[in-house]
Amino acid sequence: xxxxxxxxxxxxxPGQSITxxxxxxSSDVGTYNLVSWYQQYPGKVPxxxxxxxxxxPSGVSNRFSGSxxxxxxxxxxxxxxxxxxxxxxxxxxxxxxxxxxGTGTKVTVL
Amino acid sequence: xxxxxxxxxEVKKPGSSVKVSCKASGGTFSRYSIxxxxxxxxxGLEWMGTxxxxxGVANYAQKFQGRITIIADESTSTAYMxxxxxxxxxxxxxxxxxxxxxxxxxxxxxxxWGQGTLVTVSS
Numbered sequence: 001x002x003x004x005x006x007x008x009x010x011x012x013x014p015g016q017s018i019t020x021x022x023x024x025x026s027s028d029v030g031t032y033n034l035v036s037w038y039q040q041y042p043g044k045v046p047x048x049x050x051x052x053x054x055x056x057p058s059g060v061s062n063r064f065s066g067s068x069x070x071x072x073x074x075x076x077x078x079x080x081x082x083x084x085x086x087x088x089x090x091x092x093x094x095x096x097x098x099x100x101x102g103t104g105t106k107v108t109v110l
Numbered sequence: 111x112x113x114x115x116x117x118x119x120e121v122k123k124p125g126s127s128v129k130v131s132c133k134a135s136g137g138t139f140s141r142y143s144i145x146x147x148x149x150x151x152x153x154g155l156e157w158m159g160t161x162x163x164x165x166g167v168a169n170y171a172q173k174f175q176g177r178i179t180i181i182a183d184e185s186t187s188t189a190y191m192x193x194x195x196x197x198x199x200x201x202x203x204x205x206x207x208x209x210x211x212x213x214x215x216x217x218x219x220x221x222x223w224g225q226g227t228l229v230t231v232s233s
Contacts, residue, residue, distance in 0.1 A: 003156075098172075
């Protein structure tokens with residue numbers, strides 16, 4: 001099972017919107033609406049930001065939103081803030097009781 | 111509030127095994143799944159396996175098949191991950207995480223995470 005493909009880095013200015021893509025295959029992202037996203041600061045524990053493609057857990061800012069089209073899921077951060085600078089990982093259910101994570105994207109706030 | 115507390119850092123020799131524990135508090139341990147995810151230095155997250163205590167079923171990533179064992183002790187609300195035949199590439203932070211499934215079903219995401227356990231494999 002290969003990792004889902006994410007851009008290595010995405011950057012934006014404060015207040016802008018950015019989108020992080022997560023490309024899988026018809027065996028994972030394309031088949032299941034079971035994509036989640038995690039935010040991770042350096043040296044810290046990952047935090048759930050989005051689950052089931054577009055649902056936000058309680059306490060997560062509504063500036064974070066998720067979507068999916070075909071084999072590609074996306075995480076959009078609107079109104080970018082300095083505190084959003086972190087690494088972001090997507091994860092998809094891949095069938096047969098397996099999960100696969102994305103390669104990770106470093107978000108930089110200019 | 112669910113809390114997952116993991117055992118401390120380990121230093122192991124190549125070829126040996128390591129067993130990491132993850133003690134849960136809050137919630138009902140047997141009602142959800144526990145997954146193990148690792149992160150090598152400077153690298154991304156990698157799913158290793160998941161156990162559903164109430165079903166007594168553990169599923170593993172193909173990459174670790176034959177080297178990994180995940181068990182759960184419901185009496186102490188503790189999950190364990192043992193990885194054998196360690197090599198230098200296994201040096202990583204190992205996380206346990208909760209998958210809020212119900213019964214024998216996955217929840218399909220990880221909402222609570224342990225603090226991580228650094229395992230260093232070095233001769």
